[in-house]
Amino acid sequence: MASSAWVEELSGERAALTRASTAGRVAEILRSRITEGRLPPGTRLSEEDIGVALGVSRNTLREAFRLLAHERLLVHEFNRGVFVRRLTVDDVHDLYRFRRLVEGGVLRTTSADAPLDDVRRAVEEGESAAAGGRWVDVGTANMRFHQAVAALAGSPRVEESMRHVLAELRLVFHVMAAPRTFHEPYLAENRRILDLLESGDVAGAAETLERYLTAAEAQLTEAYAATGC
Amino acid sequence: MASSAWVEELSGERAALTRASTAGRVAEILRSRITEGRLPPGTRLSEEDIGVALGVSRNTLREAFRLLAHERLLVHEFNRGVFVRRLTVDDVHDLYRFRRLVEGGVLRTTSADAPLDDVRRAVEEGESAAAGGRWVDVGTANMRFHQAVAALAGSPRVEESMRHVLAELRLVFHVMAAPRTFHEPYLAENRRILDLLESGDVAGAAETLERYLTAAEAQLTEAYAATGC
DNA sequence: GCATATTTGTCCGTATGTATA
DNA sequence: CTATACATACGGACAAATATG
Numbered sequence: 018m019a020s021s022a023w024v025e026e027l028s029g030e031r032a033a034l035t036r037a038s039t040a041g042r043v044a045e046i047l048r049s050r051i052t053e054g055r056l057p058p059g060t061r062l063s064e065e066d067i068g069v070a071l072g073v074s075r076n077t078l079r080e081a082f083r084l085l086a087h088e089r090l091l092v093h094e095f096n097r098g099v100f101v102r103r104l105t106v107d108d109v110h111d112l113y114r115f116r117r118l119v120e121g122g123v124l125r126t127t128s129a130d131a132p133l134d135d136v137r138r139a140v141e142e143g144e145s146a147a148a149g150g151r152w153v154d155v156g157t158a159n160m161r162f163h164q165a166v167a168a169l170a171g172s173p174r175v176e177e178s179m180r181h182v183l184a185e186l187r188l189v190f191h192v193m194a195a196p197r198t199f200h201e202p203y204l205a206e207n208r209r210i211l212d213l214l215e216s217g218d219v220a221g222a223a224e225t226l227e228r229y230l231t232a233a234e235a236q237l238t239e240a241y242a243a244t245g246c
Numbered sequence: 247m248a249s250s251a252w253v254e255e256l257s258g259e260r261a262a263l264t265r266a267s268t269a270g271r272v273a274e275i276l277r278s279r280i281t282e283g284r285l286p287p288g289t290r291l292s293e294e295d296i297g298v299a300l301g302v303s304r305n306t307l308r309e310a311f312r313l314l315a316h317e318r319l320l321v322h323e324f325n326r327g328v329f330v331r332r333l334t335v336d337d338v339h340d341l342y343r344f345r346r347l348v349e350g351g352v353l354r355t356t357s358a359d360a361p362l363d364d365v366r367r368a369v370e371e372g373e374s375a376a377a378g379g380r381w382v383d384v385g386t387a388n389m390r391f392h393q394a395v396a397a398l399a400g401s402p403r404v405e406e407s408m409r410h411v412l413a414e415l416r417l418v419f420h421v422m423a424a425p426r427t428f429h430e431p432y433l434a435e436n437r438r439i440l441d442l443l444e445s446g447d448v449a450g451a452a453e454t455l456e457r458y459l460t461a462a463e464a465q466l467t468e469a470y471a472a473t474g475c
Numbered sequence: 476g477c478a479t480a481t482t483t484g485t486c487c488g489t490a491t492g493t494a495t496a
Numbered sequence: 497c498t499a500t501a502c503a504t505a506c507g508g509a510c511a512a513a514t515a516t517g
Contacts, residue, residue, distance in 0.1 A: 074506045076305050083309055087316040096513050115403045122351040174344045303486045325493050
């Protein structure tokens, strides 16, 4: 027992799970809790507590856990339970290497007539959010920017793997707080990449992105290591 | 009732699942059956039949199904059951696009001192298998070659996504049989890519690979479309 | 180090809803 | 349209592993 506060909050979500696959809906609820940082890395997810909080059986809940474990948002330790993933510095390094490979590769092979609307929209959203001081929205717009870049490949699989990678990275973003100082510097870079793409300089866009991802990684790992995770 | 032949064969595997996670082991058994082509695309996997054949409960089996569905080897149709994935021509196109992006990108960013041992081993295995007329082994060696190329990134995530992509592609390979005519032409290309890497010409290696992947895709989709899947 | 309590892993029976012959 | 087969989801049970005192 001794359900912590966030477990009790879950009861408010019970109304939301009345159609489609129960396990899938449970997974979605937990996924948003995790990516929004309300379930910090290392948190243990008790089958019993969450089951009663959401009003689903243990079997169903376990299916939801499997789904999230495959997305690497949870880790399943045999006979011990499931925990919100705690990323190591090596994980962060790997995620950025993956991003440089994929995002850079996508930009480099983008054709001149590729539809840049989503990319442009994400850049503008970020700029207007920054102008209004809505730093959390700046972060979301930044995520959307990179998702839109990946989407330029026109490949469902590329899009999906990017979605997973970005979701994983949120586990780190939320730990270090300070969304402003982390996301703000990259607004101008995003704009610059968009401009380069519109002028047809795909190689320049790719290089700019790869360089800035490397810088972001360094900034992130430094701050992350300082927290002692 | 009316368990088809392959379901009955499963009973022989029951001894294999006595340790570690039951669901994981069930998944592994089914995975090998699928990638080896013994469970052709479109096959329906009945919870009841397979459950009794392997001697596991439906709950456990469903967990195994989730694992394989996430690897895209099975598709889960809500309220209808799980089926061995049937790839469309669009899927094949997407898989090759992904491969060109990732494998090409990896080669292009390979450093001069990267360890090429695994790549070389795969090339040699393929050549000796071809010399001995073991065409199935030629196919496996070819898979290993591409897996080794992906491993040059030194990234667990890149390796894993490549593993999944190659497993998916096997669903198509097995449908069109004729392993010799499909894999043989690429032995020389693999050797050439290795040579280019050893001489430090990473751009040349990447270009060769990308071109040959495009050719392989065309050959595959043509033969695949002819089967009417 | 030991005994106990808790939690997970696995299985079973069953009720309900959904798809298909 | 009805009947049948099957998937979904629940709840209970017990052994085994783990955590706790």
